[in-house]
Amino acid sequence: MRETFTAVVNPAAGRGTAAATMITLARHLRDTGARVQVAYSRGLDHATELAAAAAGRGDTVLAAGGDGLAGAVAAGLTGTAAELGVVPAGRGNDLARAVPLPREDPATFAAALRERPSRPVDVAMAAERVVLGSVCAGLDAAANDAANRWRLPRRPVAYQIAAAGVLTRWRAITYDLVVDGVPERLRGHTVVIANSPWYGGALRIAPAALLDDGLLDLVTVGEMGRHRLVPVLAAMRRGAHVTMPGITSRPIREVTVATDRPLRCYADGEPLPPGPVTVRVRPAALRLIGA
Template sequence: MTTVSRKKLVVAINPSASFGASRHVGPAVVQTLRAMGHEVTSLTEPDFEQLLASARAALKKHPDALVMVGGDGMVNLGTNLVAGTRVPLAIIPSGTGNDMARALGIPFDNTEAAIASLNAALAVGPRTIDAGRISWTDPVTGEAGERWFACALSAGFDAIVNERANNMEHPKGPSRYIIAMLAELVKLKPLSYRLTIDGTVLDSKAVLVAIGNGVSLGGGMKITPDAKLDDGLLDVLVVQPLSRTAFLRIFPRVFKGTHVTDPRVQITRAKKVRIEAEGIAAYGDGERIALLPIDVEVVPGALRVLSPLP
């Protein structure tokens, strides 16, 4: 085991994990980190609103890391708490997709290995990566909003599938996203988009629009397989209109990232993107953000993370 000096850690546990197979993960993480000699503040709240308040209070004490126990939704919460600060974000994955953990090389199917990875990363220190900043204006209230995302943003058929998947109780795991996709596929139709990519305006029909800072979404679907977390750019994926049959032919290739060789799949690297379409909600790291239009920009070096990858 790596020898690490005593660290002050804030561990935030997913409130939705009070029941089910992952309910033991949070307490086990806290117990193990304390046994390793770390000073651990454990945050276990009944809902996300109270967890957010508790985490903000705990961060005022300048811990050595904020450890999120859960899936990509918890990663998104943690990102919005520490982006632009000196506090590193750490992840013990126990969610459905765990795409940010995959991007950072954190073991996502073995809690003990993930804790050992965290302990080793504490010894080395954090790395700095980019984050995406989303801004919008509420069409009803006129109020401005802003949120961060760490791994991926979806704003097309993928967002519609995400919405269905989030409302499903079963099954657990990445298969839930696939089942939701198949259920929505019967209603698949192109949407009219206006995309402004680094100042260039593009009006087009598309079935899928997504932005990757990391490689995957939906539990390992490599939508932007060549994306890098620290290159100062976002990978913008646009899939042109497809029939259901064509979609089903291309879809299996997304798990290997080979879908990008299809001429109807386009990826552009950019620093700023505006996405406009009627009646579509944007999702960041699997969490509902806002209805389009939204503006997205990469903020280089906005996030410090604890990761086994350099």
């Protein structure tokens, strides 16, 4: 049974609800006899520093916020024996969908965090960024950017609303890929490199993806008209898109993505630096509670 926790909280996540969520959960953890320290991050780099310091003390580390915070906290724990627990309190919370913990009741959730086993899981490395969920380049990345800029609800549906808005003026991209050392060219709408199945607020982009298989899943949506893209986006909610014409999904270990026009890639809902990006798997690099 775990005795000592540090919770790294993004105070802005969920319009401030992450702090309230963690305060409630911390109270239930303390009621069971655990020691809990709550630390508020000033940004992703600071979250990584807080997590690394907690790992150095031998604490179990909780990430209370969205998927971006979970990846930043994981960066401070990757390669160590420290365990990570995910407390979803952001907009998308896609990683939590791959980790079946009972989160509806705080007392039951607290008990699970103390008692459920952890397992080693893979992470993706996008340049120097640790990614637990996925990296995307294309229509979905543009929708993520729009969801961050527009006044949209702080709920998963915001990503779908943003995608619909971006689609009206979207045009296909030429991608130059190097997949496990082999160059490829693709004309299409998006490239996703997934470590876990969900992204974009409950879209099952890579239904075959597993957190612990030592692989990433490369999903591509080829060139097609808007009238075909709309049903593809709808099918993503069920993971049924991968059997549709123009879409491919396959396991890989490493890919480099370059595009024919400036386009920012997103990793776990956070922007990556401009330019080509290389994403590779780092197997069994992180211990995740409930995985």
